[in-house]
Amino acid sequence: MRVTGKRLIHFLDKYGLDYELAPGWNDPRNDPYKGQGALQGIVLHHTAGIDSEAWVIARSAGYPYKPYRACHDLSRRDGSQLIVAWPGAYHAGEGGPLELTRTTPIPRNGGNSRLIGIEIESLGTSARIDGKREGMTLAQVVETSMLCVAYLDAISPVPGVPYSTKRVILHRTWTTRKIDVRQDLDWWRHAIRIARHNRAKPAIARELVADFARDEKSGRLAA
Numbered sequence: 481m482r483v484t485g486k487r488l489i490h491f492l493d494k495y496g497l498d499y500e501l502a503p504g505w506n507d508p509r510n511d512p513y514k515g516q517g518a519l520q521g522i523v524l525h526h527t528a529g530i531d532s533e534a535w536v537i538a539r540s541a542g543y544p545y546k547p548y549r550a551c552h553d554l555s556r557r558d559g560s561q562l563i564v565a566w567p568g569a570y571h572a573g574e575g576g577p578l579e580l581t582r583t584t585p586i587p588r589n590g591g592n593s594r595l596i597g598i599e600i601e602s603l604g605t606s607a608r609i610d611g612k613r614e615g616m617t618l619a620q621v622v623e624t625s626m627l628c629v630a631y632l633d634a635i636s637p638v639p640g641v642p643y644s645t646k647r648v649i650l651h652r653t654w655t656t657r658k659i660d661v662r663q664d665l666d667w668w669r670h671a672i673r674i675a676r677h678n679r680a681k682p683a684i685a686r687e688l689v690a691d692f693a694r695d696e697k698s699g700r701l702a703a
Protein backbone atom coordinates (compact mmCIF):
# COMPACT_ATOMS: atom_id res chain seq x y z
CA MET A 481 0.00 0.00 0.00
CA ARG A 482 1.24 3.50 -0.90
CA VAL A 483 1.46 5.66 2.21
CA THR A 484 1.81 9.42 1.90
CA GLY A 485 3.81 11.61 4.26
CA LYS A 486 0.55 13.26 5.27
CA ARG A 487 -0.87 9.92 6.33
CA LEU A 488 2.24 9.14 8.36
CA ILE A 489 1.97 12.47 10.19
CA HIS A 490 -1.66 11.75 11.00
CA PHE A 491 -0.61 8.63 12.90
CA LEU A 492 2.37 10.29 14.60
CA ASP A 493 -0.05 12.86 15.96
CA LYS A 494 -2.70 10.28 16.82
CA TYR A 495 -0.27 8.47 19.12
CA GLY A 496 1.19 11.64 20.61
CA LEU A 497 4.76 11.29 19.36
CA ASP A 498 7.10 14.20 20.06
CA TYR A 499 8.75 14.46 16.65
CA GLU A 500 10.64 16.77 14.36
CA LEU A 501 10.66 16.50 10.58
CA ALA A 502 14.20 16.53 9.18
CA PRO A 503 14.71 18.90 6.23
CA GLY A 504 13.89 17.02 3.02
CA TRP A 505 12.28 14.11 4.90
CA ASN A 506 9.53 13.76 2.28
CA ASP A 507 11.43 15.00 -0.77
CA PRO A 508 10.92 12.46 -3.59
CA ARG A 509 14.52 13.02 -4.72
CA ASN A 510 15.67 11.38 -1.48
CA ASP A 511 13.63 8.24 -2.14
CA PRO A 512 15.76 5.55 -3.81
CA TYR A 513 12.58 3.73 -4.89
CA LYS A 514 10.81 6.74 -6.41
CA GLY A 515 7.57 5.97 -4.63
CA GLN A 516 7.58 2.33 -5.74
CA GLY A 517 8.62 0.83 -2.39
CA ALA A 518 5.96 -1.14 -0.50
CA LEU A 519 6.56 -0.93 3.24
CA GLN A 520 5.52 -4.10 5.09
CA GLY A 521 7.24 -4.05 8.45
CA ILE A 522 9.85 -2.51 10.74
CA VAL A 523 13.53 -3.13 11.54
CA LEU A 524 14.98 -1.93 14.85
CA HIS A 525 18.60 -0.75 14.86
CA HIS A 526 20.96 0.94 17.25
CA THR A 527 23.26 3.66 16.02
CA ALA A 528 26.42 2.41 17.78
CA GLY A 529 27.19 6.07 18.47
CA ILE A 530 25.55 8.94 20.27
CA ASP A 531 25.61 11.77 17.75
CA SER A 532 24.15 10.20 14.62
CA GLU A 533 21.91 12.90 13.22
CA ALA A 534 24.22 14.19 10.45
CA TRP A 535 24.96 10.63 9.34
CA VAL A 536 21.35 9.44 9.11
CA ILE A 537 20.19 12.51 7.20
CA ALA A 538 23.07 12.03 4.72
CA ARG A 539 24.96 15.19 5.72
CA SER A 540 28.19 13.60 7.00
CA ALA A 541 31.23 13.98 4.74
CA GLY A 542 31.91 10.24 4.80
CA TYR A 543 28.34 9.08 4.22
CA PRO A 544 28.39 7.02 1.01
CA TYR A 545 24.77 6.90 -0.18
CA LYS A 546 23.81 10.56 -0.65
CA PRO A 547 21.11 11.72 -1.11
CA TYR A 548 19.48 8.56 0.22
CA ARG A 549 19.10 8.44 3.96
CA ALA A 550 20.28 5.87 6.47
CA CYS A 551 16.94 5.19 8.17
CA HIS A 552 13.35 6.39 8.41
CA ASP A 553 13.55 7.60 11.99
CA LEU A 554 16.11 8.44 14.66
CA SER A 555 14.89 7.70 18.19
CA ARG A 556 16.77 10.13 20.43
CA ARG A 557 17.91 9.58 24.00
CA ASP A 558 15.12 11.77 25.40
CA GLY A 559 12.41 9.85 23.53
CA SER A 560 11.84 12.52 20.91
CA GLN A 561 11.87 11.41 17.28
CA LEU A 562 13.55 12.78 14.20
CA ILE A 563 11.56 11.73 11.15
CA VAL A 564 14.41 11.26 8.72
CA ALA A 565 12.81 9.92 5.55
CA TRP A 566 9.53 8.85 3.98
CA PRO A 567 8.89 6.61 2.19
CA GLY A 568 12.36 5.45 1.04
CA ALA A 569 15.67 4.93 2.87
CA TYR A 570 18.65 2.54 3.04
CA HIS A 571 19.11 0.66 6.30
CA ALA A 572 18.59 -3.10 6.07
CA GLY A 573 21.25 -3.94 3.47
CA GLU A 574 21.97 -7.47 2.36
CA GLY A 575 20.04 -10.15 4.21
CA GLY A 576 16.96 -12.31 4.19
CA PRO A 577 14.91 -13.81 2.72
CA LEU A 578 12.40 -13.72 5.54
CA GLU A 579 8.68 -14.40 5.95
CA LEU A 580 7.25 -11.58 8.05
CA THR A 581 3.92 -13.38 7.82
CA ARG A 582 2.90 -16.32 5.68
CA THR A 583 1.65 -13.95 2.99
CA THR A 584 4.40 -11.36 3.41
CA PRO A 585 7.72 -12.69 2.16
CA ILE A 586 10.61 -10.25 2.06
CA PRO A 587 12.93 -11.47 -0.69
CA ARG A 588 16.68 -11.81 -0.29
CA ASN A 589 18.34 -8.38 -0.22
CA GLY A 590 14.90 -6.78 -0.65
CA GLY A 591 14.58 -5.27 2.81
CA ASN A 592 15.35 -1.64 2.09
CA SER A 593 12.31 -1.03 -0.11
CA ARG A 594 9.97 -3.06 2.11
CA LEU A 595 10.99 -2.35 5.70
CA ILE A 596 10.94 0.80 7.82
CA GLY A 597 14.21 1.41 9.68
CA ILE A 598 14.25 2.92 13.17
CA GLU A 599 17.71 3.86 14.50
CA ILE A 600 17.77 4.04 18.29
CA GLU A 601 20.57 6.23 19.59
CA SER A 602 22.76 3.96 21.74
CA LEU A 603 26.35 2.73 21.83
CA GLY A 604 24.77 -0.70 21.64
CA THR A 605 27.19 -2.50 23.91
CA SER A 606 24.55 -3.34 26.51
CA ALA A 607 20.96 -4.60 26.33
CA ARG A 608 20.02 -2.83 29.53
CA ILE A 609 17.37 -0.15 29.87
CA ASP A 610 19.26 1.81 32.47
CA GLY A 611 19.74 5.20 30.86
CA LYS A 612 23.45 4.62 30.24
CA ARG A 613 24.91 5.37 26.82
CA GLU A 614 25.85 1.70 26.41
CA GLY A 615 22.17 0.74 26.60
CA MET A 616 18.90 2.62 26.19
CA THR A 617 16.75 5.02 28.13
CA LEU A 618 13.26 4.25 29.36
CA ALA A 619 11.94 7.08 27.18
CA GLN A 620 13.48 5.46 24.10
CA VAL A 621 11.71 2.17 24.77
CA VAL A 622 8.37 3.83 25.48
CA GLU A 623 8.46 6.21 22.53
CA THR A 624 9.94 3.70 20.07
CA SER A 625 7.12 1.32 20.99
CA MET A 626 4.52 4.03 20.35
CA LEU A 627 6.27 4.95 17.11
CA CYS A 628 6.08 1.33 15.97
CA VAL A 629 2.31 1.37 16.58
CA ALA A 630 2.05 4.56 14.53
CA TYR A 631 4.00 2.97 11.66
CA LEU A 632 2.06 -0.32 11.89
CA ASP A 633 -1.18 1.68 11.71
CA ALA A 634 0.04 3.90 8.87
CA ILE A 635 1.01 0.95 6.64
CA SER A 636 -2.03 -1.20 7.48
CA PRO A 637 -4.80 -1.20 4.87
CA VAL A 638 -7.47 -1.85 7.52
CA PRO A 639 -8.72 1.38 9.12
CA GLY A 640 -8.23 1.41 12.88
CA VAL A 641 -6.32 -1.88 12.96
CA PRO A 642 -2.54 -1.59 13.00
CA TYR A 643 -0.59 -4.52 11.64
CA SER A 644 0.59 -7.15 14.13
CA THR A 645 3.86 -6.89 16.05
CA LYS A 646 5.06 -9.95 14.08
CA ARG A 647 6.04 -7.40 11.47
CA VAL A 648 8.68 -5.94 13.75
CA ILE A 649 12.15 -7.50 13.54
CA LEU A 650 15.67 -6.65 14.64
CA HIS A 651 18.49 -5.90 12.23
CA ARG A 652 20.14 -9.14 13.42
CA THR A 653 16.92 -11.01 12.54
CA TRP A 654 17.40 -9.82 8.97
CA THR A 655 21.12 -10.62 8.69
CA THR A 656 23.77 -12.46 10.70
CA ARG A 657 26.21 -9.69 9.70
CA LYS A 658 24.68 -7.43 12.34
CA ILE A 659 24.36 -7.43 16.13
CA ASP A 660 21.70 -4.75 16.57
CA VAL A 661 19.68 -4.38 18.63
CA ARG A 662 20.88 -6.08 21.84
CA GLN A 663 17.49 -6.68 23.44
CA ASP A 664 15.65 -9.86 22.44
CA LEU A 665 13.09 -9.77 19.66
CA ASP A 666 10.42 -11.24 21.98
CA TRP A 667 11.16 -8.50 24.47
CA TRP A 668 10.60 -5.75 21.91
CA ARG A 669 7.47 -7.39 20.51
CA HIS A 670 6.12 -7.63 24.05
CA ALA A 671 6.70 -3.91 24.64
CA ILE A 672 5.12 -2.96 21.31
CA ARG A 673 2.20 -5.33 21.90
CA ILE A 674 1.44 -3.49 25.15
CA ALA A 675 1.53 -0.19 23.27
CA ARG A 676 -0.63 -1.55 20.46
CA HIS A 677 -3.18 -3.12 22.80
CA ASN A 678 -3.63 0.12 24.75
CA ARG A 679 -3.37 2.45 21.77
CA ALA A 680 -6.80 4.01 22.34
CA LYS A 681 -5.34 5.63 25.46
CA PRO A 682 -1.80 6.62 24.56
CA ALA A 683 -0.98 8.02 28.03
CA ILE A 684 -1.91 4.70 29.64
CA ALA A 685 -0.10 2.77 26.92
CA ARG A 686 3.05 4.74 27.76
CA GLU A 687 2.73 4.03 31.48
CA LEU A 688 2.29 0.31 30.87
CA VAL A 689 5.23 0.06 28.48
CA ALA A 690 7.34 1.96 31.02
CA ASP A 691 6.27 -0.47 33.78
CA PHE A 692 7.30 -3.39 31.58
CA ALA A 693 10.67 -1.88 30.65
CA ARG A 694 11.38 -1.05 34.31
CA ASP A 695 10.51 -4.59 35.41
CA GLU A 696 12.43 -6.23 32.57
CA LYS A 697 15.32 -3.82 32.26
CA SER A 698 17.75 -6.56 31.19
CA GLY A 699 16.23 -6.50 27.71
CA ARG A 700 15.33 -10.19 28.00
CA LEU A 701 12.01 -11.69 28.99
CA ALA A 702 12.16 -13.48 32.33
CA ALA A 703 11.73 -17.24 31.79
Ligand SMILES: [Zn+2]
Binds near residue numbers: 525526571651658660
Ligand atom coordinates in the same frame (compact mmCIF):
# COMPACT_ATOMS: atom_id res chain seq x y z
ZN1 LIG B 1 21.39 -1.84 12.00
